[in-house]
Amino acid sequence: MLIQFLRERYNYRHLIWILAWVDFKQRYKNSVLGYLWSLLEPLLMLGILYIVFSNLMKNPVEHYPLFLLMGIIMWSFFSRATTSSLASIRFKPSLIKKVYFPRDILVISNCTTALLMSLFESVVFIMFMAIFRIPLSLNIAYLPCIIFLFYILTLGVSLALATLNVYYQDIQYIWALVLQLGFFATPVMYPLSVFPTSFLKILSYNPLAQIIFIARDVTLYSKVPNAASLAFVIVIAFVILAIGYAIFARLEPRFAEEL
Amino acid sequence: MQYSPDWNPGLRRSYNMAVIETRHLDKVFRIPHEKRNTLFQALTGFFTPMPFETFHALKDISISIEDGEMLGIIGDNGSGKSTFLKILSRIIIPTSGSVLIKKRVTPFLELGVGFNTDFTAAENIKIYGIIMGLTPREIDDKADDILEFADLTRFRDTRLRNFSSGMQVRLAFSTAIQTNPEILLLDEVLAVGDMDFQKKCLQELERFKQEGVTIIFVSHDLDAVKKHCERTMLLNHGEQVMLGETNEVIEKYTVPL
Numbered sequence: 001m002l003i004q005f006l007r008e009r010y011n012y013r014h015l016i017w018i019l020a021w022v023d024f025k026q027r028y029k030n031s032v033l034g035y036l037w038s039l040l041e042p043l044l045m046l047g048i049l050y051i052v053f054s055n056l057m058k059n060p061v062e063h064y065p066l067f068l069l070m071g072i073i074m075w076s077f078f079s080r081a082t083t084s085s086l087a088s089i090r091f092k093p094s095l096i097k098k099v100y101f102p103r104d105i106l107v108i109s110n111c112t113t114a115l116l117m118s119l120f121e122s123v124v125f126i127m128f129m130a131i132f133r134i135p136l137s138l139n140i141a142y143l144p145c146i147i148f149l150f151y152i153l154t155l156g157v158s159l160a161l162a163t164l165n166v167y168y169q170d171i172q173y174i175w176a177l178v179l180q181l182g183f184f185a186t187p188v189m190y191p192l193s194v195f196p197t198s199f200l201k202i203l204s205y206n207p208l209a210q211i212i213f214i215a216r217d218v219t220l221y222s223k224v225p226n227a228a229s230l231a232f233v234i235v236i237a238f239v240i241l242a243i244g245y246a247i248f249a250r251l252e253p254r255f256a257e258e259l
Numbered sequence: 260m261q262y263s264p265d266w267n268p269g270l271r272r273s274y275n276m277a278v279i280e281t282r283h284l285d286k287v288f289r290i291p292h293e294k295r296n297t298l299f300q301a302l303t304g305f306f307t308p309m310p311f312e313t314f315h316a317l318k319d320i321s322i323s324i325e326d327g328e329m330l331g332i333i334g335d336n337g338s339g340k341s342t343f344l345k346i347l348s349r350i351i352i353p354t355s356g357s358v359l360i361k362k363r364v365t366p367f368l369e370l371g372v373g374f375n376t377d378f379t380a381a382e383n384i385k386i387y388g389i390i391m392g393l394t395p396r397e398i399d400d401k402a403d404d405i406l407e408f409a410d411l412t413r414f415r416d417t418r419l420r421n422f423s424s425g426m427q428v429r430l431a432f433s434t435a436i437q438t439n440p441e442i443l444l445l446d447e448v449l450a451v452g453d454m455d456f457q458k459k460c461l462q463e464l465e466r467f468k469q470e471g472v473t474i475i476f477v478s479h480d481l482d483a484v485k486k487h488c489e490r491t492m493l494l495n496h497g498e499q500v501m502l503g504e505t506n507e508v509i510e511k512y513t514v515p516l
Contacts, residue, residue, distance in 0.1 A: 014389045014394065014395055015386070015389045015390060018385055018386055018389055018395070019386065022378055022382050022385075022386065026377065026378070092375070094371060094373050094374065094375070094376075095373040095375065096350075096373075097350060097368075097369075097373075098350070098366065098368055098369070098371050098372055098373035099348070099350070099366060099372055099373040099387075099390055100348055100349035100350055100364075100366075101390050164298075167296065167301075168296060168297055168298040168301060169296050169297055170297040170298050170299060171298060174298065253352045254351075254352075256345070256350045256351050257288065257351055
């Protein structure tokens, strides 16, 4: 059954790709200036957070600008993918009511657009890596695998949100709030050392925090990822994807009637 | 009325090869009195039952549609014609009964095929073609023909939101028919475009018929049904009143009991 499911999604790969690509171009208004403009957003955020936090923190973090930038890029992938997926089914009634294709394709392509945007923003990150002369190690080979797990986890959350948003219109407002809280509950801008150990315990259950830690370890600090956190992330990512698909599969048949 | 396949063997291209088969198809819509569409309402109203009306849109529809035939469906508004087509195109699922479909279905429902008005004509054609199972290369080859048929070649890179409704419908229709349809579901297609365009469409439909494309033709235009369909189904309040030779069915529909 799983193989058949994967094969069907594979057969729709062109559709996922074209939807993601057209959307990607649209966001940047099809212009060179649009692409450059979009790079300003993470840079601006980086500038502000850097000025504030580098003065606030007593113990400076090694490679703080890059530490921050990596957090910002990864967080905005999650927030962008989930936010755009929220609308992906609900605000496409013309597509849902006129032609059949597996509806999760819409969510997959939205997450893919967000991934493309984040990869594009990573150009700035790579430039910073070169400017600050960060030594690279073989541990960077873990990065694609971490990106994959992050994508899987985000897709699971997005599927659940996109499905529920068809039935409950306040999900989008609730989610905007959750994201705002999540930004502070995820160590995007601060190192863990600012917290007492009791608080760290709670934070370690945040899968996003774990993913960001691992990504920073392998790229910035030439460290091998902590086996326990990696195992935790792998399990959580697939569990969330399974939950997302379970919610989707249960409510999907009546999308066209509900919209 | 039972339909027998040998009533006019000259019109049949193949025998006993059903591409669509429905058995005892039922569709009941639940229409709640008061819609709960926030999570808050859903949680607070979890223990109080939600009052709703039921609407029986289709009742026990059993039909077998043969490969290459052009079937007409007629009936008053609200008789279930569009619901039937939506079930055949997998957009809504039946409450009970079975549907068997052996070929690719190209629906043209409510004058549209699911275009996104934020995208350009070329992008929409590409997305639609891919949904219909064409490869990106195949659809690139066809894009010019589609635009030319719709007489919209100049507007290739214009966003659909800037199209008039007539232009949108023309584009939708040409896209649907140029993607190698195997089974075409056409709902009120004669509302598409001006006289010239309609004529072009009907010519195209005749060509499809010659080529053996299965067409299901829902229309209020009884003359068109009479002209193009050998067999017709009459629906009334969701019930399959009659299925048989077009002239007899139309007679039953137009002459009140």
